[in-house]
Amino acid sequence: MKKDIILAGVGGQGILSIAACIGMAALEESLHLKQAEVHGMSQRGGAVHSNLRLSSEPIASDLIPEGKADIIIAVEPMESLRYLPMLNKNGWIITSSNPFINIKDYPEIEQLIQEIQKQPQYITLDANAMAKDCGNIRAANMIVLGAATPFLDLKLSNIENAVKAIFGSKGSDIVELNLNAVKAGRDHALKQL
Amino acid sequence: MQKLLLLGDEAIAQAAIDGGMSGIYAYPGTPSTEIMEYIQASKTAKENNIRAMWSANEKTAMESALGMSYAGKRAMVCMKHVGLNVAADAFVNSAITGANGGLVVVAADDPSMHSSQNEQDSRFYGKFAFIPILEPSNQQEAYDMTRYAFELSEKMRIPVMLRITTRLAHSRTGIVRGEQIKQNEISLPDNLRQFVLLPAIARKQYRELLGKQQQLEAASVESGYNRLIEGTDKSVGIIACGLGFNYLMENFVGGTLKNPVLKISQYPLPLDMVNELYESCDSLLVLEDGYPIIEEQLRGMLNKGKTIKGRLDGTLPRDGELDPVNVGVAIGKTHESGEAIPALVKNRPPQLCDGCSHTDAFLALNEALLEYGRGRVFSDIGCYTLSALEPLESINSCVDMGASITMAIGAADAGLVPAVAAIGDSTFTHSGMTGLLDAVNNNSPITILILDNSTTGMTGGQTSSAYGKIDDIVRGIGVPEAHIHVLKPLRKYHEENTAIIRQELAYQGVSVIIPRRECIQTLKRKMRQKAKAKALNI
Numbered sequence A: 001m002k003k004d005i006i007l008a009g010v011g012g013q014g015i016l017s018i019a020a021c022i023g024m025a026a027l028e029e030s031l032h033l034k035q036a037e038v039h040g041m042s043q044r045g046g047a048v049h050s051n052l053r054l055s056s057e058p059i060a061s062d063l064i065p066e067g068k069a070d071i072i073i074a075v076e077p078m079e080s081l082r083y084l085p086m087l088n089k090n091g092w093i094i095t096s097s098n099p100f101i102n103i104k105d106y107p108e109i110e111q112l113i114q115e116i117q118k119q120p121q122y123i124t125l126d127a128n129a130m131a132k133d134c135g136n137i138r139a140a141n142m143i144v145l146g147a148a149t150p151f152l153d154l155k156l157s158n159i160e161n162a163v164k165a166i167f168g169s170k171g172s173d174i175v176e177l178n179l180n181a182v183k184a185g186r187d188h189a190l191k192q193l
Numbered sequence B: 001m002q003k004l005l006l007l008g009d010e011a012i013a014q015a016a017i018d019g020g021m022s023g024i025y026a027y028p029g030t031p032s033t034e035i036m037e038y039i040q041a042s043k044t045a046k047e048n049n050i051r052a053m054w055s056a057n058e059k060t061a062m063e064s065a066l067g068m069s070y071a072g073k074r075a076m077v078c079m080k081h082v083g084l085n086v087a088a089d090a091f092v093n094s095a096i097t098g099a100n101g102g103l104v105v106v107a108a109d110d111p112s113m114h115s116s117q118n119e120q121d122s123r124f125y126g127k128f129a130f131i132p133i134l135e136p137s138n139q140q141e142a143y144d145m146t147r148y149a150f151e152l153s154e155k156m157r158i159p160v161m162l163r164i165t166t167r168l169a170h171s172r173t174g175i176v177r178g179e180q181i182k183q184n185e186i187s188l189p190d191n192l193r194q195f196v197l198l199p200a201i202a203r204k205q206y207r208e209l210l211g212k213q214q215q216l217e218a219a220s221v222e223s224g225y226n227r228l229i230e231g232t233d234k235s236v237g238i239i240a241c242g243l244g245f246n247y248l249m250e251n252f253v254g255g256t257l258k259n260p261v262l263k264i265s266q267y268p269l270p271l272d273m274v275n276e277l278y279e280s281c282d283s284l285l286v287l288e289d290g291y292p293i294i295e296e297q298l299r300g301m302l303n304k305g306k307t308i309k310g311r312l313d314g315t316l317p318r319d320g321e322l323d324p325v326n327v328g329v330a331i332g333k334t335h336e337s338g339e340a341i342p343a344l345v346k347n348r349p350p351q352l353c354d355g356c357s358h359t360d361a362f363l364a365l366n367e368a369l370l371e372y373g374r375g376r377v378f379s380d381i382g383c384y385t386l387s388a389l390e391p392l393e394s395i396n397s398c399v400d401m402g403a404s405i406t407m408a409i410g411a412a413d414a415g416l417v418p419a420v421a422a423i424g425d426s427t428f429t430h431s432g433m434t435g436l437l438d439a440v441n442n443n444s445p446i447t448i449l450i451l452d453n454s455t456t457g458m459t460g461g462q463t464s465s466a467y468g469k470i471d472d473i474v475r476g477i478g479v480p481e482a483h484i485h486v487l488k489p490l491r492k493y494h495e496e497n498t499a500i501i502r503q504e505l506a507y508q509g510v511s512v513i514i515p516r517r518e519c520i521q522t523l524k525r526k527m528r529q530k531a532k533a534k535a536l537n538i
């Protein structure tokens, strides 16, 4: 088993909690793991990404080689496209369709979605609306995580346990909300397949 | 033993705790900051009374660590690469004094300049100072080497450098820990003149340092961190330093590498090993995640020996970090990238946060400067440097910490009046205070904005040494009371703030204006913590 994952978004959107959930689930399955994070300068409202590598064999490089990523998981549509050079020819893009507009020349959202739809394998979802339906827009990143779960080769129960562990300190309501968000995202993805 | 999932920085911190360190000294700087933060958050560190507080700058940190080493205890000092420039005087001379308790200097380099103003290679400094350098190739090695670094330092009575780069520092993986070692008891150096670098003593100490080099090279062979891996294809031998080794191996996952490889993670270089590789191969390829230091030495000035490939002959890019792809290409692998980035994807540079106090301060400054024209604002390093970009475009320089005030002095001396300096609170106590003293003694016609958001913002909101002290410092250095103003940078005070700045720009001496409002991020964090504490009480 080997999964090379690019997580993408804008500083402050919470891609590291997605990484933490996947990472914890992977450890539960005794996989090797490397996760290169972004700290410092690029956190402030700029484009951020993280390299997450899972494998049943030991992993050498902290960085995924360009053109070898299996999945791009993005919480922002323009950011999902920024890392296309990293994605292999059979790779999947899982992305929220909700734009985060903090620059003047942000492209038309319709054009962005069209561009994503040109890719061979993708799933887009209105994560904000789905998160609102679950009870809080802040769970949008867990919606996106849920949509990625069919592609991760990890047991769903391990992902759910990770969500419980990571949000546990915030109370059972928040755990429930995030678990529901994961499920909603997953159901959406499975329907699109 | 259960593996811990740690960043490279955290692995170093955990190793220092486990390895019996008594104190850590540091000034924040990406990618080194998390070492101190991990120790500050560690319960074991607290229970073991490990001293862990931020210093005013890297030089004071280096000197304090040296003091702890003098007293016989193990100490660590951490900084980003450019911090070593600030600490250089203490650092280079600490090699001459030598250590008593184990002394480890962590220098975190940032090739490709992810969050820095240059990509200088700290191995140069280590070599310059004649001290051993350890360069881990993965996070487990970072853990193991940190412990080894303390041992080596105590055995050889010399500071040891641990040189890491961004990808190692900020990548998380499973770490196996070793046993907990006790801290040292206090003990003075055997020779009470060891640390007195009067010329007569320094000469003797320096000769001693030079004399240690052979033993240090022997350690580079014995430790096992450098090793020669046999190979049948002798057309190219590969020297792979630090992370370069991992990127090389990434290209052979599920395959075999036929070339001989010398993995280098400890300096001084083991010359016999290098020679063995050189003699047995037709040419060499050198992989260094930083400057081509070994490559340049192997080539020599005239490059008349065997072919040496690397960054200098174009086999690898001359600048920027190594990665699995450029290393793969260097060894002749083909590379297939994914789709190109579509043209409609736009750059998204970092920005000041919504509600940031710096924005309001610069809006007022911009307006007050309208009558003088652009190009006269010298600034410094911190979140506020982002005001160089759109939409504010307020500042015209960012060179090194503290350079704003002093560059304004020089520009004013040249006739650029008024000149303005804009410096953050943490940067001011890091390196701005001495410059302010120059300005006062020079009676320079400059206006200084000390942007006080009450934290070290850019690196993630660490405690600022300046907190609650700036006004007294400014007064104490001799700025007249009438020309010190504290402002509240908020949109609703814009007119008032602009008027005060305008008035001080017209004054022909040193004025200090202190826009003071807490960083929006630390404020949010505090409110979250408060809410949490409240929820727990109920």
Ligand SMILES: Cc1ncc(C[n+]2csc(CCOP(=O)(O)OP(=O)(O)O)c2C)c(N)n1
Binding pocket: B027, B028, B029, B030, B058, B080, B082, B083, B084, B086, B381, B382, B383, B384, B401, B423, B424, B425, B426, B427, B428, B453, B455, B456, B457, B458, B459, B464
């Ligand atoms: C010599 C040196 N040490 C550390 C750094 C890393 N660094 C860059 S900005 C910064 C924080 C500056 O804080 P402050 O001046 O308070 O400004 P703020 O970011 O809060 O606006 C630090 C520590 C550096 N660039 N150079």
